[in-house]
Amino acid sequence: MGLSAPSSPAKSDTFRERDSLVVAAAYAAGAAVAAAAVAIGVGLAAYGWKDVAWVLSAAGSQSVLRALGMTAIIVITALPVTVSVALFAAAAANDTSIGGITGPAVRESIQWSSGIPPVVVGLAVFFCTIVVRGDQAVVAAVAALVLLNLPNAAARLAQAFGTVPRDAREAAAAVGASPTASYFALVQPAAAWAVAAAVFSLAAQMVGETSAVAVAVSASDAPEPLSVQIWHYASNISMAGTEAAACIVLVATIAMLTGVARACARRNIGATR
Numbered sequence: 055m056g057l058s059a060p061s062s063p064a065k066s067d068t069f070r071e072r073d074s075l076v077v078a079a080a081y082a083a084g085a086a087v088a089a090a091a092v093a094i095g096v097g098l099a100a101y102g103w104k105d106v107a108w109v110l111s112a113a114g115s116q117s118v119l120r121a122l123g124m125t126a127i128i129v130i131t132a133l134p135v136t137v138s139v140a141l142f143a144a145a146a147a148n149d150t151s152i153g154g155i156t157g158p159a160v161r162e163s164i165q166w167s168s169g170i171p172p173v174v175v176g177l178a179v180f181f182c183t184i185v186v187r188g189d190q191a192v193v194a195a196v197a198a199l200v201l202l203n204l205p206n207a208a209a210r211l212a213q214a215f216g217t218v219p220r221d222a223r224e225a226a227a228a229v230g231a232s233p234t235a236s237y238f239a240l241v242q243p244a245a246a247w248a249v250a251a252a253v254f255s256l257a258a259q260m261v262g263e264t265s266a267v268a269v270a271v272s273a274s275d276a277p278e279p280l281s282v283q284i285w286h287y288a289s290n291i292s293m294a295g296t297e298a299a300a301c302i303v304l305v306a307t308i309a310m311l312t313g314v315a316r317a318c319a320r321r322n323i324g325a326t327r
Contacts, residue, residue, distance in 0.1 A: 098305065102298025109299045116287075118280060118300050122307070125279035128192060128267070129260045132199035137253055139200075140207035141242075147212045148241075151233040160208065167205040175202045176269030183270070191276035198270035199260050207256055214248035215241050217322060247322035254315035258308045280304050 109118040145152050147160045179198045183190075218241050226236040242249070264281040271278065278286060284300050287293050 098298050098302050100298075101295055102300075102302050105295045105299035106302055109296050109303065112296075116283075116296065118283075118303050120277055121280040121283045121300075122303070124192075124277045125261055125281070125307075128195045128199065128279055129257055131192070132196040132203075132260060133253070133257055135196070136200050136203050136207045136256065137211075140204060140211050143204070143208040144211035144215055145237050147208060148215045149233055149237060152237060164205045164209045164212075168209070170202075172202055172263060172265035173269055176266035179266070179270040180272065191271040191278075194270040195267045195279065198266040199263065202263065202266045203256060203260060206259070207252070210252040210256065211249060214245050214252045214322075217248045218244045245322070247318050251315045251318035251322060254311050254318060258311035258315065261311065262304065262308050280307075 109116065112118065143160050147164065176198050179194050179201065182197075183194050215237075222240060222244065226240050227233075231239070262281055264285050267279060268282045268285050271282065280300065281304060284297060284304065287297055290297075
């Protein structure tokens with residue numbers, strides 16, 4: 055009669071014992087984030103809601119509409135350049151057969167360049183502007199936004215292209231399509247809504263970016279984009295109301311672009327199912 059080996063005691067689930075603590079911390083963190091968002095909204099509304107109509111109709115250096123127009127010019131110029139370069143960089147990062155040895159280089163550069171402070175990018179553009187003896191504020195601002203957002207744009211587009219099922223790529227390769235043809239004829243059209251979401255998110259980020267643009271255009275007296283105008287007058291306590299009103303307009307613009315990006319992302323999820 056054989057002897058059965060003694061069964062080892064089941065290991066206790068140590069994570070389950072701390073499950074309630076993790077859940078409580080998650081609730082607390084979520085509440086803190088929500089409270090911070092509400093506090094920002096309440097603070098802006100309390101100080102600036104009466105002056106929104108005034109800043110939209112004001113003339114001169116405090117004109118929000120003129121600042122929004124300058125913001126639109128800079129973003130509309132910088133966004134296509136950034137996306138165009140990032141599309142090819144994302145191709146190299148997403149498919150090693152397209153980028154070859156540049157793929158790992160792109161992926162590494164995305165990791166380290168994303169941590170460069172915006173003010174450093176702005177200073178680099180500012181110094182280059184001094185060297186070439188230029189005073190074109192729009193050109194300097196566009197250059198700052200392009201340099202600042204290229205790594206972020208490449209990463210977002212690579213993630214967007216990653217939403218295309220690998221089965222579709224393998225099917226295209228099975229019928230003899232080259233990686234480049236598959237990328238431009240299959241991957242990009244299939245990820246159109248994900249790409250649109252990334253582009254609108256990038257536009258919202260460009261609208262709100264201040265540091266790089268503020269430093270880059272500091273050598274010029276040209277009209278400033280809205281985020282830089284807010285930063286320029288932020289130290290004037292007597293303008294707290296109008297500054298808050300300008301912030302409300304800026305936040306509303308960013309929220310609109312973010313909302314469009316989320317709508318595109320939801321459309322992409324529905325299309326890939």
